[in-house]
Amino acid sequence: MSEFTRKTVSKDIFGRLLRNDGIFVNREAMRPSYMPDILPHREKEISDMASILVPALRGETPSNIFIYGKTGTGKTAVTKYVGKELVKKGEELDRKVNFVYINCEVVDTQYRLLQNISNHFINDWSERIPFTGWPTDEVYSKLRSMIDKNGGVTIIILDEIDKLKGDDALYNLSRINSYLERARVSLVGISNDLKFTEFLDPRVKSSLGEENLIFPPYDASELQDILKQRADIALKHNVLDDDVIPLCSALAAQEHGDARRALDLLRIAAELAEREGSPRVTSRYVRLAQNKIEVDRITEVVRTLPTHSKLILLAILLQEKHDKSTGNIGVITTGEVYDVYKELCKKIRTDVLTQRRVADLISELDMLGIITARVISKGRYGRTREIKLSSSADEILKILKEDELFEDLSKYKIQGQTRLI
DNA sequence: CCTCCACCGGAAGTGGAGGAAT
DNA sequence: ATTCCTCCACTTCCGGTGGAGG
Numbered sequence: 001m002s003e004f005t006r007k008t009v010s011k012d013i014f015g016r017l018l019r020n021d022g023i024f025v026n027r028e029a030m031r032p033s034y035m036p037d038i039l040p041h042r043e044k045e046i047s048d049m050a051s052i053l054v055p056a057l058r059g060e061t062p063s064n065i066f067i068y069g070k071t072g073t074g075k076t077a078v079t080k081y082v083g084k085e086l087v088k089k090g091e092e093l094d095r096k097v098n099f100v101y102i103n104c105e106v107v108d109t110q111y112r113l114l115q116n117i118s119n120h121f122i123n124d125w126s127e128r129i130p131f132t133g134w135p136t137d138e139v140y141s142k143l144r145s146m147i148d149k150n151g152g153v154t155i156i157i158l159d160e161i162d163k164l165k166g167d168d169a170l171y172n173l174s175r176i177n178s179y180l181e182r183a184r185v186s187l188v189g190i191s192n193d194l195k196f197t198e199f200l201d202p203r204v205k206s207s208l209g210e211e212n213l214i215f216p217p218y219d220a221s222e223l224q225d226i227l228k229q230r231a232d233i234a235l236k237h238n239v240l241d242d243d244v245i246p247l248c249s250a251l252a253a254q255e256h257g258d259a260r261r262a263l264d265l266l267r268i269a270a271e272l273a274e275r276e277g278s279p280r281v282t283s284r285y286v287r288l289a290q291n292k293i294e295v296d297r298i299t300e301v302v303r304t305l306p307t308h309s310k311l312i313l314l315a316i317l318l319q320e321k322h323d324k325s326t327g328n329i330g331v332i333t334t335g336e337v338y339d340v341y342k343e344l345c346k347k348i349r350t351d352v353l354t355q356r357r358v359a360d361l362i363s364e365l366d367m368l369g370i371i372t373a374r375v376i377s378k379g380r381y382g383r384t385r386e387i388k389l390s391s392s393a394d395e396i397l398k399i400l401k402e403d404e405l406f407e408d409l410s411k412y413k414i415q416g417q418t419r420l421i
Numbered sequence: 422c423c424t425c426c427a428c429c430g431g432a433a434g435t436g437g438a439g440g441a442a443t
Numbered sequence: 444a445t446t447c448c449t450c451c452a453c454t455t456c457c458g459g460t461g462g463a464g465g
Contacts, residue, residue, distance in 0.1 A: 109440095136441090334428065357453055359429070375429065379463030382427025424465080435454075442447075 022274040023281065029234035030267035032260050039081060040229060041222040042074050045215060049082045052211050053186075056097050056153040057089055061177065061184040064208050068194050069215025072258030075190050078215070079157055086155070096152025105160040110169035114139045117156060121146040140172060144179050151182045161189040162196040170200070174207040217257025223249035226259055227266055235270060241282045244269065248286055265289050298391055301368050302399045308353055309361050314400055314410060315340035316371060317393050322414040331376070333384040334359055340414060347409060362387065370396070 028034050039046065053062045069075045083099040090097035100120045107116050115129045118139060122128050129139055147154055156173070164170065176185050189208050197205050218226065227245045245266070252262035266281075268289035273281045305313065315337050323332065338355050345352045353361075362385065366373040373385045389396065400406045 353452095354454060355428085356430085356455080360453090363430095375461090377461035377463090378427085379461070380424090380426060380465090381463075382425085383459095383461060384426095384428050422465105424463105426460105426463100429459080431456105431458090433455085436452095438449105438451085440447105440449085443445085 023235055023239045023270050023279075024274065025236055026234050027267075029230055030263055030270070032263065034230075035077060035080060036229060036233070038229070039074060039077055040225045041218060042078050042215075045074070045078050045213060046082060048213055049078060050085070052213075053082065053086055053155065056086060056155065056184075056186070057093055057095050059095060059153065059184075061153065062155070062186045063210035064174065064187045065189070065211045065213060066197065066209045067188065067190045067213045067215065069192060070217055070256050070258065071192055072252075072260035072262075073215040073217055074259060075192075075215050076159055079159075079188060079190060083155065083157065090152075096150070098150065098152060098154040099157070100154065101157045101159065103159045104162075104164040108163050108165055110165075110172075111136050111139060113158075113164065113169050114143050114172075118143040118146055121150050144176060147176070147183045147185060148180050149182075153184045153186070155186055155188060157188045157190065159190045160192075162191045162193045170204045170208065174204055218253070218259055218262075219257060220246075220249045220253035223252055223257065223259060223262045227262055230263060231266065234267075235281075239270075239280050241280060243283050244281050244286055247283050251286070251290060261293075264293060268292055294391070295395065298370060298395070299399055301370060302396055303402065307350070307405070308358075309365060310400060310403065310406065311344050311350075312337060312341050312358060312361055313365060313370065313396065314406060315344055316387055316389060317397060317400075318410075318412060318414055320389060320393060331386040332388065334362065334387070335384065337362070337387060343414075344409060344412065347412060348405060359385075 024030075029036075049065070052065055055062045067075050067079065080101065083101070087097050087099050098120075100117055102113060102116055104113070107113050111134075114136065115134075119128050129142065134142075158164070158170075161170075170187075170189075173185070173187060187208060197209060200208070224245050227248055231240060231245065248262050248265040248269070251265060252258050255261050265286060266289075269285040270281050272288050272292070273285045278285070302310070302313070316332060319332050319336055319340050322328075323330070334355070338358055341358060342352050362371070362373050365371045369390060371387055372390050373387045375383065376386045377383045397410060401410055
């Protein structure tokens with residue numbers, strides 16, 4: 001390679017990718033965090049929520065709300081949207097309305113929750129409540145005085161409320177109004193777990209559930225509208241084949257009408273097309289995207305598995321390979337997996353878990369969708385689980401090998417018949 | 422129709438970690 | 444600092460079971 005070519009190549013690697021001859025106009029519009037101006041097919045939910053919260057604009061306390069809906073049904077988007085509008089209207093009417101959004105998956109303890117809400121009212125950086133150090137009830141009383149001093153109506157959104165540890169925090173928050181003189185607080189809890197309220201303190205339950213909103217899943221045609229709207233903003237005109245949006249919608253509709261899933265499919269399909277230099281997104285890229293999402297999911301799950309679950313997974317993998325090479329056509333059973341697993345443990349000098357425990361871990365792997373395990377009866381030869389890998393063995397092996405512990409282990413060969421007949 | 426295999430899966434208990442209360 | 448409590452991973456024990464082979 002001449003001096004000249006090397007220079008141009010290295011100089012242009014980003015230039016070529018940067019030149020906007022791809023498919024996207026505004027990539028952000030396809031991300032889950034993007035907030036569109038219009039939320040299609042959520043008009044009813046928006047107006048329901050608005051009518052519950054409108055007392056805030058008259059300085060009265062709105063009812064607390066509990067919102068339930070599966071992932072990707074627009075709970076968070078609708079709530080944030082209504083909140084934004086409410087604050088805007090409040091400024092117009094000169095009514096003080098505060099809107100605090102907390103994601104309980106990130107802020108999951110009582111202390112951090114109270115700390116976070118309090119800091120929302122403290123602009124001066126040096127005045128802020130530290131991550132740790134204060135007694136919990138002091139933070140609580142600080143919060144009360146902050147809210148009272150601030151006045152007006154404060155609406156606190158607790159997203160993913162089921163992730164919050166302990167219900168003391170909810171109990172305290174739901175009673176805060178009786179300690180306030182000049183201000184009012186109302187709570188909005190969001191969850192995708194309907195059973196969540198069953199385990200709650202009955203007092204919290206009745207106070208939080210003054211109003212309930214249920215967000216139904218989107219159906220395929222509603223998903224199409226959402227995708228069309230986003231595609232208009234995010235993509236160049238006329239880069240999608242006609243069947244791309246219907247396909248994305250149909251696939252996502254099968255997954256309980258998850259709009260986020262639909263958007264991910266479309267975005268990844270477009271990204272794959274762009275990366276391959278294709279001028280158009282075809283249904284082939286949607287299929288590839290779906291595959292990529294699945295592989296990414298499996299990769300992530302397997303990578304973060306605890307050691308013993310990985311060992312069990314490897315045991316299943318080895319057994320499957322062994323069966324294939326010996327032409328054995330029987331199904332893999334719990335007992336066989338357990339035997340191989342024991343050997344693997346011995347090899348790396350790890351304690352062996354009991355078969356009972358291993359059975360539970362196998363069920364977990366099943367629930368994670370890495371394997372399928374269903375109970376079958378082999379008559380005289382007992383009752384057991386039939387265990388199968390649910391995705392490519394090589395793919396999983398590759399991920400397992402990332403763990404240095406499994407580097408050598410994966411070469412382990414099962415000696416002959418592990419079980420006498 | 423009965424037996425009996427090779428597990429399933431519920432119940433109860435242990436022990437250690439981590440957080441809250443005193 | 445110490446005790447208490449709660450959670451979690453795991454063990455022990457054991458009754459239960461679908462159906463091939465007798």
